[in-house]
Amino acid sequence: MAAGHVNKNADSMRMLATAWFQARNLVKAAPVMAEAAGMATDGELYARLAQIQLERENFSEAVKAGQKALDKGKLKSPGQVYLLMGVAQHRLGNNERARSLFARAAEQPGTKSSAQGWLKYLASVGGTAGGAGD
Numbered sequence: 001m002a003a004g005h006v007n008k009n010a011d012s013m014r015m016l017a018t019a020w021f022q023a024r025n026l027v028k029a030a031p032v033m034a035e036a037a038g039m040a041t042d043g044e045l046y047a048r049l050a051q052i053q054l055e056r057e058n059f060s061e062a063v064k065a066g067q068k069a070l071d072k073g074k075l076k077s078p079g080q081v082y083l084l085m086g087v088a089q090h091r092l093g094n095n096e097r098a099r100s101l102f103a104r105a106a107e108q109p110g111t112k113s114s115a116q117g118w119l120k121y122l123a124s125v126g127g128t129a130g131g132a133g134d
Contacts, residue, residue, distance in 0.1 A: 010039035017048070026056045037065070043072035043081075050084045062088040079108025083115060095122055 013036030020029035030052050037045035046069035053062035066085035069075060086101035099122055105115035 010036050010041075010045070013039065014045055017045075017052075021048075021052060026052055030056065030058075030061075034065075037068070037072075040072075042074035043069035044075060046072060047075060047077075047081050047084070050081060050088075054084055054088055057091070059088040059091045063092075077108070077110050079105045079111030079115070082108070083111050083118070086115070086118060090118075090122070095125075098122060 013032055017029045017033035017036055020026070020032060030049065033045060033049045033052055037043075037049050040046075046065050050062045050065035050069060053059075053065055063085050066081045066088070069081050070078060075081060082101045082105035086098045086105060089095070089098040089101060099119065102115045102118045102122070105111040106119065108115075
């Protein structure tokens with residue numbers, strides 16, 4: 001891209017970010033995916049960015065990227081984004097917000113079972129903080 005041989009667009013940036021992600025270089029994948037997501041016409045790349053940020057334990061950034069994915073829309077699996085955001089909120093210690101997000105995920109056919117598992121877990125821990133933040 002820098003040499004001008006590849007056009008800098010959402011698709012080429014997505015491919016580069018995916019390569020960094022597959023190489024497990026999340027530090028390099030995150031900013032490239034963020035740039036690609038900003039160029040994309042749907043929220044799918046923001047959803048991928050939310051996953052990257054969650055794996056990096058940048059929980060507040062995962063929530064922000066997830067919200068951008070939902071705002072941009074046209075998602076194949078909005079329930080997956082609600083799940084990611086719920087996990088991030090739980091890890092930030094925001095269990096009430098996490099419950100709300102898991103409840104939204106439970107309304108989606110592809111994420112219903114996982115979301116119900118998280119809701120049961122949160123009920124069992126009774127609102128204790130979920131762990132270290134970012």
